[in-house]
Amino acid sequence: MNKDNSIFLAGHRGLVGSAIMKNLNQKGYNNVIVRTHAELDLTNQQAVEAFFSEFKPQYVILAAAKVGGIMANNTYRAQFIYENLQIQNNVIHQSHIHKVKKLLFLGSSCVYPKNAPQPMSEEHLLTSELEYTNEPYAIAKIAGMKMCEAYNLQYGDNFISVMPTNLYGYNDNYHLDNSHVLPALIRKMHLSKCIGNNDMDAVRADIKKYGAGVVNDHSPDAEILSYLENHGIQVSMVDGNPSVKLRLWGSGKPLREFLWSDDMADACVFLMENRDFKDIIGGTIDSGNSQIRNCHINIGTGKEITIRDLAFLIKDIVGFKGEIVFDDTKPDGTPRKLLNNSKLESLGWVSKIDLPQGISKVYSQY
Secondary structure, eight states: OOTTSOEEEETTTSHHHHHHHHHHHHTTOOOEEOOOTTTOOTTOHHHHHHHHHHHOOSEEEEOOOOOOOHHHHHHSHHHHHHHHHHHHHHHHHHHHHTTOSEEEEEOOGGGSOTTOOSSBOGGGTTSSOOOGGGHHHHHHHHHHHHHHHHHHHHHOOOEEEEEEOEEEOTTOOOOTTTOOHHHHHHHHHHHHHHHHTTOHHHHHHHHHHHOBTTBOTTSOHHHHHHHHHTTTEEEEEETTEEEEEEEEESOSOOEEOEEEHHHHHHHHHHHHHHOOHHHHHTSOTTSSOSOOOOOOEEEOOSOOEEHHHHHHHHHHHHTOOSEEEEETTSOOOSSEEOBOOHHHHHHTOOOOOOHHHHHHHHHHHO
């Protein structure tokens, strides 16, 4: 890509898109086209077609998606598969129709089978059943990856799919009902710390900034505490002082890999600048390869941590002094999700930010 090429970044406000936007700006790209959902509904086929016809982007980065944690994925199953399929179909197809030079599609590590061999390599895709709680979302993402692959093989397009591990960073979603595990833990630890310090003003400031469902920053203390109790923050009085116990879903035993969003963004821009589909498959489509599949690229750190250890790491960084209890009657999700990053490393990129450093940065911003 040249610095003045037109680049359509879909989903620029989210965790992924905002990190990519920052990376592009830092590297001097001055013609990045962005649209909010209100300005362009990517699920609307006619609207997307009209957008591409008018602006004719030369490069596309598809970071827009409907995302959420385990509870949101399991609750809104129809919305997760429908909306993501619509977004992908519209953007990928219009990129083909308008001869985009390169497209980068962002998937998710949940596309791998629930019991895939660890660490998970690209060839493990579609080898056994998916984790039930996020199956609709995973199927949508698999469809997007296969769509990119098929358009490359049939039409000679240059569409790359990347598979980031679990991401965290600035501009994350801290909603108590549908955030991912790491931002959810940061917020719950912070609220628990504030309550333990008998600082309801700080709790109200947090609710005013990040929202809290049926309550607001003007709600009575009892109503706020009752709402938070439904999200695992349990408060009792001991000698006239609040004592807080934080109850978390699952056993705490599952292992997860976490990648700082700025690292992910750097990997994406690196691939857009330096690698094409032919580099990923090791040659041209007509070079005698009888079958070409699973051409996506994992993006991760190669390091993992249990949810229990993650919780106690965040507890120390946040400064929460109360008790943590794991509720093993709740689902754990996939037992382990570690990516094999050897393909990306062979292409010339490795991650830089470790987990304690990244969490400290995020909590400082929070």
